[in-house]
Amino acid sequence: MKNLFIYTLLFLSFSISAQERFIEDSFKLKKTETKTYATKNGEALKLDIYQPENDTMQKRPVIIFMHGGGFAGGTRTNPAEVKFAENAAKKGYVAVQISYRLTRKGQSFGCDYEASGKMETFKLAAEDFMDAVSFMVKNKDEYGIDTSKIIVGGSSAGAEAVLNAVYNNRLMFQDPAKYKNIDFAGVFSLAGAIVDARYITEENAVPGVFFHGTEDNLVPYATAPHHWCDPGQPGYSMLDGSRTITQKLANLNTAYMLYSFKGGKHEHSGMPFNYLPEIFHFFNSVFLNGENRQIEVWK
Numbered sequence: 001m002k003n004l005f006i007y008t009l010l011f012l013s014f015s016i017s018a019q020e021r022f023i024e025d026s027f028k029l030k031k032t033e034t035k036t037y038a039t040k041n042g043e044a045l046k047l048d049i050y051q052p053e054n055d056t057m058q059k060r061p062v063i064i065f066m067h068g069g070g071f072a073g074g075t076r077t078n079p080a081e082v083k084f085a086e087n088a089a090k091k092g093y094v095a096v097q098i099s100y101r102l103t104r105k106g107q108s109f110g111c112d113y114e115a116s117g118k119m120e121t122f123k124l125a126a127e128d129f130m131d132a133v134s135f136m137v138k139n140k141d142e143y144g145i146d147t148s149k150i151i152v153g154g155s156s157a158g159a160e161a162v163l164n165a166v167y168n169n170r171l172m173f174q175d176p177a178k179y180k181n182i183d184f185a186g187v188f189s190l191a192g193a194i195v196d197a198r199y200i201t202e203e204n205a206v207p208g209v210f211f212h213g214t215e216d217n218l219v220p221y222a223t224a225p226h227h228w229c230d231p232g233q234p235g236y237s238m239l240d241g242s243r244t245i246t247q248k249l250a251n252l253n254t255a256y257m258l259y260s261f262k263g264g265k266h267e268h269s270g271m272p273f274n275y276l277p278e279i280f281h282f283f284n285s286v287f288l289n290g291e292n293r294q295i296e297v298w299k
Helices: 002-018 079-090 115-138 157-167 242-251 273-288
Strands: 033-040 043-050 060-066 094-098 145-155 186-190 208-213 223-225 238-241 256-261 294-298
Touching (some): 043 115, 060 115, 079 094, 186 273, 208 273, 242 256
Parallel strands (some): 145 186, 186 208
Antiparallel strands (some): 033 043, 223 238
């Protein structure tokens, strides 16, 4: 019986290795867990944790993702976000989808909303995001997480919050040292942008994967006004999108993969399921294994 048990473990180990962990589906899924990571102004902020079942690996990479919706809508249980999380967990990742304060719910986030308010919106969302990451780091042993392999991502507004937290932390947080114990292995951005790419330095130049339409009408592909507001409008605020961010990463000799969709608009904030094989290969080679690859793809 003991020999049979050892043989079974070896067989399972070989099977998972043959299936290329983190690239191909190797596991079934545990039941999704929902946790409250913070309570703010009486609102419980929750996250869903997706895990591979019967995984013997003690420390696994984690992907923490933030949905879009203009800081006014969207949910962590969007079908596309759930499908992505399940896809990642089947490959051996711990995958997390988070909710956050929708501070513009029922209100405008366009050109009639003042730029200072937009900045405050970014800050609050970035804070929620970092608190969710802190929760997962604090509970790393319970969920078998390798805190040196934290991958973070978002779509549209969620991508703006994540990218600003990673690359513009000095602009987002009064006390950036609050999160000094958190290091990121990579970012995954779908139609995201930051306040100022000049704040990307050698210290915070995290490798990234970026998807963006070149004619995005809401979040600029390169450097342009948010929502293309005119200079005289209250909401006029310049942002640096994927093109500008990756140019800065290239100058700092940092790995990145940029998918540019010529003529594409904000529809490329949607989950790029057709490109998941390329995305997970990049995650594995660069985020998990430290390769320095700079890839640009035009569609």
